[in-house]
Amino acid sequence: MNKEKNLKSGIITEKIAGKLEVYCFEDKKSYLAIPRGKLRKKVKTLYAGDYVYGLNIDENTFAIEDIKERKNLLIRPKVANASKAIIVQTFKKPDFIPFLLDSLLVAYDYYGLDPVIVFNKIDLLNEDERKELEKVKKIYENAGYKVYLTSAIYKEGIDKLKEEFDKDICILAGPSGVGKSSILSALTGINLKVQEVSEKTERGRHTTTGVKLIPFGKNSFIGDTPGFSKIDVLEIMDEKDVPKYFREFLRYSCPYKNCTHTLEENCLVKEAVKKGEISLERYKSYLKMIKKNIPLDELLK
Ligand SMILES: Nc1nc2c(ncn2[C@@H]2O[C@H](COP(=O)(O)OP(=O)(O)O)[C@@H](O)[C@H]2O)c(=O)[nH]1
Ligand SMILES: [Mg+2]
Ligand SMILES: [Zn+2]
Structure with a gap:
């Protein structure tokens, strides 16, 4: 609560075709958000993840008067104030590409997000592949990253992973088809669109277009992101x-x-x-x- 003007505080959770949705912490409820003209002088655009102050105009609408200074802004997808990137990978379907994981680790760290690694779809691995994955896990742990092994469809490792979503805004990142949306569903119980992996390419098609932040646990939000299958870090740093x-x-x-x-x-x-x-x-x-x-x-x- 912003005492001076009696404003309520909230967070932008979604932006679809220019329309903003805000989740109000006091009301524990979402509204359609409308930025006041004077706010546009302060920031050109608002993004999912922006912490804002405002008042309801009616039961469905929230007028945004002010914005809290942004901690960071991720470019792809556009999301503000994220503090952790849960980078989802698979060992199989699609095949693990170390270079892509390494590039994502560098990029998210650069943007100020703490990167955490998840290998999903472990149910697909035979004993030998499981041993190989354990070796890969060791490499990344020795390098200084946390590594989780999960199966979203069998809900294996999900409870342990839950502990990572402890504060602020965490985003699920990684290539498409690895199970980001499935992990989000397993964590929150909310069923998002999950697309079958195309047999031909073993890469799912993009189903997630923007970021939608979902309230989770205590004051924390999870965002699902569209996948990237390629990233050139020299384009950003x-x-x-x-x-x-x-x-x-x-x-x-x-x-x-x-x-x-x-x-x-x-x-x-x-x-x-x-x-x-x-x-x-x-x-x-x-x-x-x-x-x-x-x-x-x-x-x-
Ligand atoms: N075998 C197996 N399949 C999974 C698992 N998690 C997701 N999938 C499947 O992988 C495909 C892509 O999942 P999705 O959640 O859409 O991936 P996203 O593109 O990263 O969001 C879907 O067919 C899911 O059913 C898992 O843990 N094990
Ligand atoms: Mg998805
Ligand atoms: Zn040196």
Whole structure:
């Protein structure tokens, strides 16, 4: 509650074709939201995730008078103030692509979201594949990320994952067809449109178009996002910043302050790759991300 003007507080939960929906914390109810003209002077556009202040005009409408300063704004999809990205992957159907996961980890960290990894559809794995996945899980845990294994359709691992949705706005991210909407349904009981994975491509078609934030637990909101199957981190950040978002690289202080961990001598990151302390796969992803085509044996000689 904004005491000065007796305004109620709320959060924009959805934006469809320019129309805004606001969830009012005091009323525990959603309204159609209409921004006041003077607000447009402060911010051009409001997005899902924006915390706002206003008053009801009638039982269905809420006039927005003011906005709380944004903590961050994610570009794709447009969502404000998200604090965690639950990055959903599968080991099979679709096949796991480490480079895509590594790129998403870098991108979300850069936008100020804490990334968490989920491997879904574990019910599809045989014993050998399950062991392979355990190895992958170790790599990411050693790198400094939390990793969950789930089966949305059998509700396996869902209760444990619930604990991640503890505050603010969390979004489900990752390529399409991995089960983001299914996980959201398993968590909240709300049935969203789930699309069958196309047999031909093993990638589901896009069914989620915008972000809809769903109230969950105590003061927390979950947003389902349309999938990305490709991302070029150099389109969003500078090449020199990429290594800052490889968490395991940060444990090493190379002699060169702005070491790119490529051609520099006495690079401690490269040493760690050679010793197996840093995963070679992760290091390869890094080189691919910064588009360095230097042969590995030259770098790791
Ligand atoms: N076997 C299996 N299939 C799943 C699981 N979760 C989702 N699916 C299926 O995968 C397809 C894509 O799911 P969806 O939730 O739409 O994925 P999204 O595109 O990431 O939102 C659907 O056919 C789901 O039924 C799971 O845990 N196990
Ligand atoms: Mg979906
Ligand atoms: Zn280095």
